[in-house]
Structures are given as C-alpha cells and as structure tokens.
Amino acid sequence: MVLKIVSVVGARPQFVKSAVVSRVLGEDDAFSEVMIHTGQHYDDDMSEIFFRELSIPAPAYNLSIGSSSHGAQTGRMLQAIEEVLLKEEPDWVLIYGDTNSTLAGALAASKIHIPVAHVEAGLRSFNRRMPEEQNRIVADHLSTLLLTPTQSATENLFREGVSQQQVEQIGDVMFDATLFAQQRERSGPNAVERHDLEAGRYVLSTIHRAENTDNLPRLRAILHGLASVAQQLPVVLPLHPRTRKLIQEQPELEKLSQCLKLLEPVGYFDMVDLEAGAAVIATDSGGVQKEAYFNSKPCVTLRDETEWVELVDLGWNTLQPPTSAEAVEAAILGAVGSEGTKTGAPYGHGESGALVAAAIKEHMGSPTK
Numbered sequence: 001m002v003l004k005i006v007s008v009v010g011a012r013p014q015f016v017k018s019a020v021v022s023r024v025l026g027e028d029d030a031f032s033e034v035m036i037h038t039g040q041h042y043d044d045d046m047s048e049i050f051f052r053e054l055s056i057p058a059p060a061y062n063l064s065i066g067s068s069s070h071g072a073q074t075g076r077m078l079q080a081i082e083e084v085l086l087k088e089e090p091d092w093v094l095i096y097g098d099t100n101s102t103l104a105g106a107l108a109a110s111k112i113h114i115p116v117a118h119v120e121a122g123l124r125s126f127n128r129r130m131p132e133e134q135n136r137i138v139a140d141h142l143s144t145l146l147l148t149p150t151q152s153a154t155e156n157l158f159r160e161g162v163s164q165q166q167v168e169q170i171g172d173v174m175f176d177a178t179l180f181a182q183q184r185e186r187s188g189p190n191a192v193e194r195h196d197l198e199a200g201r202y203v204l205s206t207i208h209r210a211e212n213t214d215n216l217p218r219l220r221a222i223l224h225g226l227a228s229v230a231q232q233l234p235v236v237l238p239l240h241p242r243t244r245k246l247i248q249e250q251p252e253l254e255k256l257s258q259c260l261k262l263l264e265p266v267g268y269f270d271m272v273d274l275e276a277g278a279a280v281i282a283t284d285s286g287g288v289q290k291e292a293y294f295n296s297k298p299c300v301t302l303r304d305e306t307e308w309v310e311l312v313d314l315g316w317n318t319l320q321p322p323t324s325a326e327a328v329e330a331a332i333l334g335a336v337g338s339e340g341t342k343t344g345a346p347y348g349h350g351e352s353g354a355l356v357a358a359a360i361k362e363h364m365g366s367p368t369k
C-alpha cells in the first residue's frame, strides 16, 4: 500500500526542512507526496531559489496567498488547504515548524480528521506574545504524530500532557540539511570570496523577528550595535524583506546601515558558506542559531528567550536581548574567539529525514485527534 502524504510549506525555513524529507519520501516506493506551497513567501530569493538549489520537486499546488495580517493570511490558507485536502484525500498531512502556514495546515487537516505529523514539534519559548509560539502550541495539540528535534522539546510535550505514544524524538532535519550542503559538489568561488570577505574576519547577522523589526527601539539598538561592531569587523547582513522595508522607512536607520554590508536574502548554499566563514553569528532566527552550532561558530541570539536551550547550556549561544546598542555590541565582540563544548548529539546524527519516514509508517492507523 502506498501512503499518500500532503505536505504543507510556505516560508523559507520550511523549504530547507522539507527538502530533506521530500528527498527521502521520493526515494521510497511506500510513499507518494503531494506538496502544497501556501505562497506565504513568494519573492524569488525567499522561495523559488530553494526549490532550484535543493532540487525540491515543484509543488503540485501553489495557493499564492501572499502577505497580509495574521488573521487574513491564516484564514485564506485554511480555506484553500481544505479544498486541496478534500480533493486529494491523503493518509497524512505533514507540517513543519511554527509559521502561519503550519497552523493553517494543522487546522485544515484535523478538522476533517486527517492525521497530522508535525516536524519540529515541542519547541517552546514560553512567550505567548510570539505568533510562532501560538502557532506551535495549537499545531502540536492538533497533531497525531509529534516529531521532536531535541530532548527539551520532548519534555515540553510530556509536561503539556501529550501521550508518549504520539511522540518520536527524531533529531533535527536542519542538521541533515547542513550536512547535505556541506557535502555538495562545488564549482567556482564561494560566497565568502564573492562578497570580498576574509574567512574568520566578519560577523554574519540576520534579523527578521516581529518582536525586533516591529519595535523601533529594538531595531535601532540592533542596527546601532551592529554599526559599532562594524568599526572593528565587517558585518554582513542578508536582509529579510520585512526588515528591509522597515529600515527604508527610517532615514536614520538607512543612513546607519551604510556601514554594514547589506545583501539581498541569499540562497541556502551561500548562507551555509557565509556561516562557515564567520567569526561570530548574530541573529534572531531559529534556524540560523543551530546552523552556527553545526558550523562550530559562536552565536549571539538577539532575543529575550530561545527555544534552542541546549546551545546556551553548551556555551555556543549567548542570549542578548537587544535593549541597547552597547549591549548588542558588547555581546557580539565578547563572543569573538569563544567556543562551547560538543558533547553528545543534541540534534541527532543527520538521519532525521529517514526517521520522519519511518515514524509515519510506524504510526499508520493511529487515531486522529
């Protein structure tokens, strides 16, 4: 019997994660995958480039939902995903992470009693103001199979009363993704060379979280802090379109950003190469925090909390709420040359994609919520 999986993706980190799993599903005759792209991200450098680089088959459905307020965006996705699910009648719906596309996929499927498997289940920031925290809590509690990346994620679910039978700790598919990028065949100069950078002599930064971009004092603290760092080390900032728009609205920030090396969003392979060459990574991204660790780079997380607590415990990640430019600058310069410890395999062994497929087979026939 062939298991029909409908996977729902829509935002940049979901393309990276689903590339790993789609590769495994595509090589296994036991599965057929139908992909829905909600269209939450739509610029070429936020979407299409990942499909090209990572050889992800073109989605069967592109819902072209685009940007809008949370309610409008999620509502439109819900309606459109439901239509596809009623037509396709899959055995499982596969969702990733904590975006509005994740929430819409979970809701659409569970309402019509299709079992949901959630990759990257169990993460918690314990900050309910974050849209991602709201999305993950609802998605987890609507899912039949919760695939956790870490021990702390597994424990979070047990604390919330999720039954042990529903949880499989499979490690982090993003570790598989990084290994794939590192082992690929290469030709021509890499991103570090192309951007005239010197390996080990620059700071790589990404900023896009609503709590930083939609809060002017925090955005100012981050950009002033990065500009101060740039007096000593070049700072490279591939800019999420959300952040670029907000900077462009503030002449002060636009002027300030001239001392930074601003880039358009880069492709995944370039990003992994820029991470590998950085002295320090300063970010508010979830994925980039872990990629810093996969590349053995110190990371400063410009947030009040992180879901990836093991990296703080191991000494690779420093949490620095962006409350002032001085605090941001000191945290980044203080991280130069620092190292944490590498004990155990907090994100698994690079086989998480295969473990997703194995878990779905094993849980076939599990009751839906």
Ligand code: UD1
Pocket: 011, 012, 013, 040, 041, 042, 043, 046, 067, 068, 098, 099, 100, 101, 131, 132, 208, 209, 210, 241, 242, 245
């Ligand atoms: C979303 C996720 C966030 C994730 C991030 C990954 C939610 C609530 N948030 O945040 O968890 O970390 O994706 O990158 O789902 N825009 C463009 N072009 C695009 C996409 C977005 O210009 O291709 C601009 C639009 O102005 C849009 C804004 O970015 O309004 C925000 O996009 P949206 O998808 O709503 O949220 P992200 O900040 O990307």
Ligand code: UDP
Pocket: 012, 013, 016, 206, 208, 238, 239, 264, 265, 266, 267, 268, 269, 271, 272, 284, 285, 286, 287, 288, 291
């Ligand atoms: N990424 C990328 N190009 C960029 C910025 C990020 O390829 O310009 C990749 C990054 O390497 C990681 C993923 O996008 O694999 C993380 O996505 P993002 O930071 O947008 O979202 P988050 O992980 O915070 O949800």
